[in-house]
Amino acid sequence: MDTSLFESLQCDAELSDLSGGVRRLPVSRRLAAARMAGILLFALLSCVLVAPAEAQAPKRIYRIGVVHQGGVYNALVDGLRDGLRELGMQEGRDFVLDVREAGGDLKTVEDVAQRFEREKFDVLYTGATSVTRAAKRATREIPIVFYVGTDPVNAGLVDSYAKPGGRLTGIHTRVTDLTTKRLEILLEIVPGVQRIVTFYDPANRSAADGAKALREAASQMRIKLLERPVSSVAEVRSSLREVGGEPGDAIFLLGDAMVLSQAQLIIDVARAKKMPTMSHEHSLVADGALASYGTSLHEIGRMSAKHLRRVLAGTPPRDLPIESFDRIELHLNLRTAREIGITVPQGALRMADKLIK
Secondary structure (H helix, E strand, O other), rough: HHHHHHHHHHHHHOOOOOOOOOOOOOOOHHHHHHOOOOOOHHHHHHHHHHHHHHOOOOOOOOEEEEEEEHHHHHHHHHHHHHHHHOOOOEEEOOOEEEEEEEOOOHHHHHHHHHHHHOOOOOOOOOOOOOHHHHHHHOOOOEEEEEOOOOOOOOOOOOOOOOOOOOOOEEOOOOOOHHHHHHHHHHHHHOOOOOEEEEEEOOOOHHHHHHHHHHHHHHHOOOHHHHHEEOOHHHHHHHHHHOOOOOEEEEEOOOHHHHHHHHHHHHHHHHHHOOOOOOEEOOHHOOOOOOEEEEEEHHHHHHHHHHHHHHHHHOOOHHHHHOEEEEOOOOEEEEEHHHHHOOOOHHHHHHOOOOEOO
16 A cells, blocks of 8 residues: 555544544554454465365275285285286375285184284285185185186185175186196106106195196106195105105196295205206296296286275175186296206297296
């Protein structure tokens, strides 16, 4: 406001009581009062506009429980983390993973699954058919997203691929179904194989089915199969001491989660005894196995992230179709081949999707 005008108004504002009239405030005081009223109005409006945002509930952080047998299955968790990140979910901000390794013990799987349900975790993620069965058996309400290497319908986990029903859904790959093909490829890589050693838990239905398929295939191909039934990690380690490592021997890994929890030990023993090892999981080739024909647990974990996000968003597992992962590849470790004294034929080299040199 112009200073001279302001001073003129201030001088003219000194009024007396006229005929009992009300005394008016000086203009300067009225201006100050108006200014104060404006400030109060602005503050009030600010409170009204800001209050709803401040009153919003804190952002929810989802809790995801994970249970597997350890060892090779850590690749599954790495893939899961990558998949969730690619979907825009940040660990610590949007979700937390509580990962538990059962170390080959299904009773531990049951205890862990029950704790996750008791503590109201939002979802449970399981790796392998035997682990998923144990988690389902031990819980009643918690949604479960799984990875299994056998038919989940035949395993009694879901009603159908299109409509799983119940509270389970997930990713399926072919492990048991490829047993015969895996043996054929091993014989192409190492034509001199005469005896196959395999470890499995007879109580694990999926592993027992794989052993049956291997038994039949070995018989047709005139290969001697040395079966080593085991029911615990301790028995796996004990049986490894009995592996002879004679010329023509090889180790064939089946889809048994308890045995695979000890996969690195098996690979190390096989290399020390100059024995080739065939697996279905590619990360084991990177760790020293000679060959794998199957899928990548890391990629399966990435795929599983989509199911997990949808369950967390409120979609019931019964409405999420089972997804199959069918990218089958052959990986070979040529460093291991040289170490154990094997020359891989050119035909087998051409078959390989990945060579570790």
